Amino acid sequence: MKKSTSLLLTLFTFAFMIGQEHSHTGASAMTYPNIEGYVTLKTDLHMHSVFSDGNVWPTIRVQEALREDLDAISLTEHLEYQPHSEDIPHPDRNRAFDLALAEAAEHELLIVPGSEITRSAPVGHSNAIFITDANTLMESEAEKAFTAAKKQGAFVFWNHPAWYRQSPTGNPILSDFQKKRIANGELHGIEVINSMDYAEESLALALEQNLTIMGTSDVHGLIDWDYTEKGNHRPITLVFAKDKTLESLKEALFAGRTVAVYNDLLVGKAEYLKPLLEQCIKVNAVAYEMDTLVLRVELENVSSSDLLFENAMSYTFYSKPPIFTIAAGQTETLQIKTLEKVSNIDLKLKALGAFTAPKEQPIVEWNIVVE
Amino acid sequence: MKKSTSLLLTLFTFAFMIGQEHSHTGASAMTYPNIEGYVTLKTDLHMHSVFSDGNVWPTIRVQEALREDLDAISLTEHLEYQPHSEDIPHPDRNRAFDLALAEAAEHELLIVPGSEITRSAPVGHSNAIFITDANTLMESEAEKAFTAAKKQGAFVFWNHPAWYRQSPTGNPILSDFQKKRIANGELHGIEVINSMDYAEESLALALEQNLTIMGTSDVHGLIDWDYTEKGNHRPITLVFAKDKTLESLKEALFAGRTVAVYNDLLVGKAEYLKPLLEQCIKVNAVAYEMDTLVLRVELENVSSSDLLFENAMSYTFYSKPPIFTIAAGQTETLQIKTLEKVSNIDLKLKALGAFTAPKEQPIVEWNIVVE
Amino acid sequence: MKKSTSLLLTLFTFAFMIGQEHSHTGASAMTYPNIEGYVTLKTDLHMHSVFSDGNVWPTIRVQEALREDLDAISLTEHLEYQPHSEDIPHPDRNRAFDLALAEAAEHELLIVPGSEITRSAPVGHSNAIFITDANTLMESEAEKAFTAAKKQGAFVFWNHPAWYRQSPTGNPILSDFQKKRIANGELHGIEVINSMDYAEESLALALEQNLTIMGTSDVHGLIDWDYTEKGNHRPITLVFAKDKTLESLKEALFAGRTVAVYNDLLVGKAEYLKPLLEQCIKVNAVAYEMDTLVLRVELENVSSSDLLFENAMSYTFYSKPPIFTIAAGQTETLQIKTLEKVSNIDLKLKALGAFTAPKEQPIVEWNIVVE
């Protein structure tokens, strides 16, 4: 029906103003330090909107990401599972991406084109991101979808391989299908954290098959309800990229430079996880307690993860048990009994919430000079 | 494309489980007491989903309402303003209602069919609820839309009449159009509270024209972002109905038995607002302080609104200033200096946050017996 | 018994370090703006330690005051009521003052010498502060104690005149004793707020007899337990002094330049309360909402009291009810419907929690220029 321009303008302004308020970084913003040679990008590369089985318009996904200060997201709609298709016929599978891109226009947030290739076990679910056209991935044979993705230069990762609805043991099963995809260079990553689930066995698989380690929210409803209001941040993948561009992000993912993070759980290859943890802690003050051999060291956690540490030195502590937490954004004081005056010390702490392999936690070192 | 049943089932289960967690009453639940002869229904009868210019699937609106423990909602999509129509062609304007109804199937929440009739000033925006078919309201002449609504027995109310985008003074202007609608029995209510805005002049108009007093959220984005995370509840209309059914709700709205509420602001006709306030406060303990003439009275606020009171008795208080708040769900103690021992007392308090007319606040009375 | 110096030193260091941590301004610090011509001193001039019937060493009173960032305190021990005298024989009634003074040595906190003259009704309790020797006030006849205080130039105020243990009605009774003290220039102030109690009748008496209006904590136990952990600040007297010295404080008290404050309750003579409220609110931004006649005004409350206001203009508000609160330290936005564009406006608000006389609240004005 006909409608006057002024009415449209009025209405648009109204909707715009309401949306606008949320286009800023909120109290739930996350922060992680860069590591040497790379910028650390906070990414969530698995999520859904009404364009598959999610419950929100793609713009909400952009606004949620801005509130948590993410650097990149991908709306990975199921190509084959379209429960809202009666209402959203949606012939163009790139549509969610287009809408998110428009919403993010004025912001620094990178929008990565992506789609979810969805099958029963043993094929399971996989995300293809950095695709050029989602429509061409809609093949009835899963193999062909992967081939099409490869042709587009996509980075493809296996979603929740341990999901007990597809694997009743709760363990990932590497089928011939996946083996072949890996052999063909058609599968490059694997979720070791999906929503609230972390599978050690998926981490083992990642290491064994040299797949990029991923963590994603896989959100369908609201980030606030699933995570924020319970005191959690969504799971993310930290990607160590040469700079903050889509190209660099893609290059880093293919190179496997990632750490998956869910609150105080950090999972990644030692070569990236250790430097990250090293940067997460700033040493702010060092001095001997007056007339003693007890060295006072102040450690500030500049990340958004509470970090749980275990003393890995032969020295013991004066006032802390050997296992202690430095909460996100907080400073803790260690009092190290050095037994004699030292002019520098190698502080060694095992990061108990960080895993470089199943049950393997890295020891992080900081050389500290006593003034 | 073809898709096996088991895959669909698996996926459905996944989505279902995530949604399910939120199908309960949350920390943000609201509660208001019944008044004599009526149950008090908490309603939000103005909101939007992706089926007009909102940003969420209708199911989210149901889940939000369940979290706040509302009794009834209406998805009042703009009939004429369909910014998502490219993606959601949406030939049936009853569709949002159908989806909300299905989501609410297992719950006590009433879903009221409704639509917004949307024009520039001076016609403005109006909601028709309790309609039987939204499609038949799509008329290019506004008058005809109202006539169609009336034919369906709809309850129609004027939305945000003071909205400064349509009335730059911020005051409602009763045009010939509205006058005629009222005269024809085609306009029955008026929003005095819309989102965060309360207009005294709209209240004056409600009283002058005997229109039902309404308060609504008019939410387009997320209730959490617009209200909850700022420490607010959404605006609602309390409706005093004979029982909790659609029929009774409709009867009560036509009869004008409402109070509009936004946090600590309550607006309604004295005949409903005074009994509501009376029930909001329970007198739990009454006794003289030992060996004194100071009467101790404990007052419990059983509502979800902080209630601001001013002493309206000749007696003064021992330990409180004459103006004081009883926070939602809390108990406060008054110590009344009765000067001599009395066996009962009329406690009289002016409710400063409650309005029965512009700048008119009711004095509420409780007869209290001293044991 | 004998004790080596090194042991004493060791022990002293231990105690010192523990005490030291609390010598800073805490989260519970209070702040109130200066008014024209005067600095605003936050004072609590009625409290007890173990040197009468309090339960803490005087140093704790100093530390509590530093945490709340008070400017002056007085330890007003009961001269005649010494329940701990068996353990603290305490021949010198100036002792609590001396200990507090030593504790405050490194701080800006003023310690005012004082004592409480304690009798049954009708004489009741009074504090004499700015005395030179508490011992000389220990007279069995109350009259003589007041005479001695006057001789020392003391400022004397009547404590909790409405206390229901001494006046079962909960109202102050001005006896011949007090009348004579006032006539003789021996009684200069009156508590209208004592601990959690505010008596309008005491305020009436203050105005009638031209007594300085006082608010005090009268703390015996811990400020934290009596006030802080319940979300309250202790009651204080704001004194408008020429500068922050004992002399100026004394001069201001004799001149009656005070406002008694307990959380959101402010009580004082209009000539001081109005300028205080004026300074409590900073106007930070003024502009018309685009294309409207609705003037947006941002008001910041720079005080530690939540301030409750009622619109006292003929203009109405767009988005707020006519009664609203600006919480301590927070900013609120008013949207004033000026009906036509104005270049300046007299913002007039009645401060509902502020009393210049029983049931009389001041209207405060700010002239605001629209740029």
Next chain:
Amino acid sequence: MKKSTSLLLTLFTFAFMIGQEHSHTGASAMTYPNIEGYVTLKTDLHMHSVFSDGNVWPTIRVQEALREDLDAISLTEHLEYQPHSEDIPHPDRNRAFDLALAEAAEHELLIVPGSEITRSAPVGHSNAIFITDANTLMESEAEKAFTAAKKQGAFVFWNHPAWYRQSPTGNPILSDFQKKRIANGELHGIEVINSMDYAEESLALALEQNLTIMGTSDVHGLIDWDYTEKGNHRPITLVFAKDKTLESLKEALFAGRTVAVYNDLLVGKAEYLKPLLEQCIKVNAVAYEMDTLVLRVELENVSSSDLLFENAMSYTFYSKPPIFTIAAGQTETLQIKTLEKVSNIDLKLKALGAFTAPKEQPIVEWNIVVE
């Protein structure tokens, strides 16, 4: 001076009412479960009042203990260090005990008579509790003080042996003096936790010398300032006694049945610490996730310590990392991948915050039956 009875009564009532409010268990109450054969008593057996170098009257120590719901306290005033002696000549060193006992009269709190024997290194500080007369311990030779304590049947423990003011390395040094005391049966316990300090070396000493493991607050100021407002509970000693009497408490201390606790740090002999941890966790629900081999187990932490656990089974978890916390009073869900259906399972968790020896943490087991 003379004082009328009615005045005294009036004043007493006033002080009484204020004190009374705090005679209840507060939000900071601690709770720990009993273990088989014993009741678990929460004790703080090292603290100070104005009767040595503390800053509060002994009644405050009782009120603080009631708020944290302790079962027993001891006011262990320094016999030899009396910085307030000018004001509190205090000829009877049992006085603080007497005053605390009177304050606790109406409560279940046990008051243990005690005193601190205070010397420079190498003798250091020790507490003698369950003494019959503190005065007889005031001997200039430390040996004689210990002999006197033994004669009274006292339980004696070494305070903060690692204190860096007496031992600059921050490590305890077992001198000939202590060796002799132990050999003579004059020293029975040792603080491994004192205020915020935990020394692994003190624990090693406790085990080597078979001394009872103690944790104490050693509070001089206010529990609220030193602990509560920072989100901590004071350190305590859990004592496993046959019943809640002074006799049983003493018997248990001599028998070494203790666990020292400071927030999430628990230190004790394995034979007491393991059963305590076992009781701290209640298994509330056990079932397989539908159609899976993932066993869902709900664990409730009924203690006031956050408990940090590491999976010590060969089974892995579905949704939690192998290291996780169950916060005080909270319930967490484990999803154990049992790979096949089992009818019962030995849940084994290493308690990372609990120490039975330096760096040795116990593995706790719960046999869980699957219904």
